Amino acid sequence: MTAQIIDGNALARRIRAEVAGRTAALKARGVEPHLAIVLVGVDPASQVYVKHKANDSEQTGLKATLERYPADMTEAELLARIRALNDDPRVHGILVQLPLPKHMGSQKVIETISPAKDVDGFHVASAGALMVGQPGFWPCTPHGCLKMLDTIGYDLKGKHAVVIGRSNIVGKPMAMMLLGRDATVTICHSRTANLKAHTLQADVVVAAVGKRNVLTADMVKPGAVVIDVGMNRNEEGKLCGDVDFAGVKEVAGWITPVPGGVGPMTRAMLLVNTIEAAERAAR
């Protein structure tokens, strides 16, 4: 079997076009959807990420303001700036790029963002809303993965999904989203004994670890859907995921590539959360 590829670039393009339409509709009502992106320090990867986020926003018609602060900004100063953004009715989404400098408490900073503007979905109120099935903002990466499953028309009801990884921003929310779709969910992590015994039973595997070849062909049930969240570099320095793509695609029914899979979907879902925040504020 050769798996069908779930094309994250193509799906992200469709989502961006939908967001552009919703943005135009809101602007016609006199509301300019606005994302404030806050970067503290000069981490090179973060600088690239924030630029992408700002460009993505502007290409869909959303206003993006990129605020850069020096690495020696105090935590109190950052919290004060976030509170000011919370109080500014012209700002609909607030994103503080992580990681923050070591002298700042990331969770404290995130908890200072108003849940109504928490477009990254990292606030404890957002996590709680996902847990109890209330409206909130879902973290972009797992939400993008769920959208990919929707795109292929995959019905998760009664299916067995295995999530490898239990971080607060990917693994855990992914598991909650799958559970919300009536899948039976197993969460695996670094202490899981015999990972292969779990993945072999899975109809859907989501790999969110950050290590190459965590999932190989012998660990996958024929026909399973494999979603690869991982971002790693191979020996040649090329971007690759957690999944042995060449081997697994011969066994799986569907598979996401890296690059061109979950990455562009994560970026697209930030735009979805931002337009959603603006629409909610305008209701």
Ligand code: NAP
């Ligand atoms: P993280 O916080 O480091 O979490 C990694 C998880 O993997 C942990 O739960 C860890 O278990 C588990 N783990 C480590 N080794 C394992 C093993 N051998 N077998 C099974 N589980 C193992 O990472 P993250 O932030 O969730 O990100 C995961 C990956 O996704 C990274 O490569 C990251 O770059 C990528 N990512 C991609 C996107 C995107 O847009 N494409 C977005 C976010 C993240 P313990 O909990 O026991 O330590």
